[in-house]
């Protein structure tokens with residue numbers, strides 16, 4: 001086989017997903033029971049892959065509308081994203097959706113073209129009309145509406161409010177699933193009293209991959225079999241981070257094909273991935289403020305943000321608090337149950353530890 005069994009760029013195909021059966025079933029049960037749900041996980045944890053699997057499992061019975069709000073720029077952009085999502089609906093819902101759109105004098109899939117014309121429609125009114133189509137369709141046909149990268153909605157003043165206004169009386173007919181990777185923004189959107197979606201949905205966290213899943217991935221992907229400690233190395237280095245686990249497994253798979261001695265497979269894979277990512281990590285690090293860099297150095301080494309190590313890095317408590325907040329918001333770090341700060345990306349943490357040994 002020439003194609004690596006460990007893809008690590010972009011979402012997985014529905015049939016490639018491992019270790020998510022329980023999560024997928026839970027989410028399907030929730031949305032089909034019309035319990036609005038928020039799926040939260042750090043970047044590259046497999047959110048979009050899970051959404052894709054849900055869409056494919058529901059495709060025969062349900063109209064699944066998947067709106068991607070990644071880096072949303074404007075109301076026109078929002079209208080185009082929703083229109084694209086509606087135009088992409090296939091299966092039995094397609095015909096019904098076109099009929100609903102026609103009854104509301106709307107041609108799906110043409111919003112982008114219409115916006116480029118001199119007599120272009122108002123973008124916010126277009127969003128309004130597209131939501132009307134979804135609501136009307138949802139009253140006739142089982143429908144699930146999925147927003148990926150939902151945290152981008154805060155970039156548009158009033159957009160979350162409009163969605164809430166349009167959808168709030170239809171929570172019992174349309175399944176709603178929101179996914180996002182900026183935990184603080186997602187919590188803000190759904191857990192702060194002044195936000196339109198306050199208390200409207202339950203938060204479900206997508207965890208990293210567990211050891212059994214990693215062991216299965218290794219067992220299924222390697223032929224001849226990988227050394228028996230490879231899964232253990234992947235687990236203890238990447239801590240279940242899905243994309244980094246796959247990237248390292250891919251490097252090990254390639255090293256095996258290059259006839260690297262089985263005993264050297266893990267160190268060779270790690271070295272190759274380090275070489276491929278070092279420059280990017282350096283750029284990521286230099287893009288941080290000095291206080292953020294200090295917090296990252298402590299987090300990478302699992303040290304507290306106060307005390308001797310913090311003093312050595314000249315990190316005062318006020319700047320530590322501000323930097324910690326910014327890094328949490330940016331998805332660089334997370335806090336453990338014991339309130340310790342940890343880095344999300346194990347490879348970036350590894351780069352920081354190598355570059356700045358404590």
Ligand SMILES: Nc1ncnc2c1ncn2[C@@H]1O[C@H](COP(=O)(O)OP(=O)(O)OP(=O)(O)O)[C@@H](O)[C@H]1O
Pocket residue numbers: 006007008009010011012016017018019020041042043044045046047048049050181209242243244246247
């Ligand atoms: N269940 C899984 N099993 C193995 N690898 C996975 C799994 N889920 C995700 N991955 C790995 O993570 C990568 C990213 O997956 P995906 O794009 O779905 O994540 P995401 O959370 O949507 O990322 P982003 O934050 O960039 O939107 C995949 O290419 C794959 O390497």
Ligand SMILES: [Mg+2]
Pocket residue numbers: 047048049148
């Ligand atoms: Mg994604």
